[in-house]
Amino acid sequence: MEPPHTSELYVGVDVGGTNLRAGVVDPEGRILGEARRPALADQGMRRSVEQTIEAIQEAIGNAGYQPTDIRGIGMGVPGGHDSKQGICLFSPNFADSRNVPVTPPVQEATGLPTFMLNDVFVTTLGEHRFGAGRGCDNVVMITLGTGIGGGAIIDGRLPLGHTEGFAEVGHMTIDPDGPVCGCSNRGCWEALAGRDAIIARAVTKIQHGRKTEIAEKVHYRLGSITPALIAHCAEEGDPVALEVMAETGYYVGLGVANLIQIYNPEVLIVGGGIAQSGKVLFDPMRRTVQARAHMVPASTCRITPAELGDDAGVIGGAALVALRLG
């Protein structure tokens, strides 16, 4: 009989747009060592299952451990999955075709139990166990980026829904007569509060002749404007940038108010790069929630930035293993 496996170390894998990261995570959610595989244009920006296995083995070595010291592997991958079978149905930046088996080959190569979920769900698990949602049984997390993603913990559990991992909170209609979204609907949340919408707000104001630091910092190459730059200028008091952030906060707040009324969480966590801009985003967002959500759930819900930053995916992978292995 084998001795019981008592290790409390995990490997988390975050398949991000820029880097695939594998990291060894301890029971307190600290990353002890890691390895990366960048997205390369000559590989169509996609990382393979083989690269994932290499990165996992390298991370374990870099942390000074053996695979037998590890309890399991948890992977967060954008796209849609059949998590029971460990198959990636499709992903923008992982595997080179549809319906690729992922966890079976990783498990075979490493000898470790392996689990995979949608990246936003994994991030939510990480913030719930180790970050801004610690100790809360009801958590909603949103990630603001190119799109808007979302995950939830309800009554201490991670709901997957019918087609598992396909919840599309970013395509909630926020303004029925709003701008056209990439999905072809009008007024989707991410069409009003996603990366492109934020940049478009700044560009429009500049093209209307408003003077702003934003334009000067990119030497009037408006294609180089990023949400991070706008947020930075807003923090420095630039009036146009503050307007852009106030409008963005309003639209983020509309969706946040809806999610609070629908899910009734104890805490709503806002992640993604722009969430780090602090009060220039959070003040108008909170004002909108206060003006919009008058029922009980809103009065008891905290709205707070994510705590794990870029590490949320790797740490969330560890939380996924802990959840699945109990």
Add this chain to the structure above:
Amino acid sequence: MEPPHTSELYVGVDVGGTNLRAGVVDPEGRILGEARRPALADQGMRRSVEQTIEAIQEAIGNAGYQPTDIRGIGMGVPGGHDSKQGICLFSPNFADSRNVPVTPPVQEATGLPTFMLNDVFVTTLGEHRFGAGRGCDNVVMITLGTGIGGGAIIDGRLPLGHTEGFAEVGHMTIDPDGPVCGCSNRGCWEALAGRDAIIARAVTKIQHGRKTEIAEKVHYRLGSITPALIAHCAEEGDPVALEVMAETGYYVGLGVANLIQIYNPEVLIVGGGIAQSGKVLFDPMRRTVQARAHMVPASTCRITPAELGDDAGVIGGAALVALRLG
């Protein structure tokens, strides 16, 4: 030692606006006997815990059984509850003050395990176990009435959220510049698709001089118009009534599309009186969902009317007992 309790009969209690109903329900969801207590103006339209106990005992007798034949009692009550303690925190039509203990006295008087939840959650449990959601692990239910309520079954479980039973889906913002809602927000779902909004649409058209059956049927006493009358006239082909239903279906559809993208259910059940009007509501609603929701969850979700009608509360009470006692 007591013999094991093998009965498979339940009592469901539905505290509705017009009647409090208690019914004995069999394992197939059939009501075998019942008793009612009407809401009386001289009692402030509120029913008491004592009346509930009387109705339960009468229903068991009417069905030809003894309390010892019953497995447990499940109550659906509008308002907010602490379901673990069995306390009604507040309700529009039950108990005469705040924070009234409900399940402990019912349990003591009947000798039966008693459970209580928000009425919409109980209705959702009923449709899930015995109605339009049979066999589905992921169900969203909405009830269209004076307000709009909602409940969900996710991954086979009933999510309660942080303040348990306070989810306020009717106050999701559907149109940020829409009409003012009773909650003081603008453009809430129920301000656009609730009873008053439907009636107001018909009244406005009549006041603008449009000829319609609706006005004739109430002899131009516009205060007597009901959503049921509008739906009836629409079914008979009245153009103004059809317009009202098309506009209503559009606004119902906006919220339904959002819930499908957020919850990712296998089936979305539409209940409440107006849902019985069939295609005059469902056709424009489904068109809106199709035009608005383009992501995976929408392509796999059925939208269907509730099946249990007025009995959903009583039958749902039985489903609540079955859920809690396993």
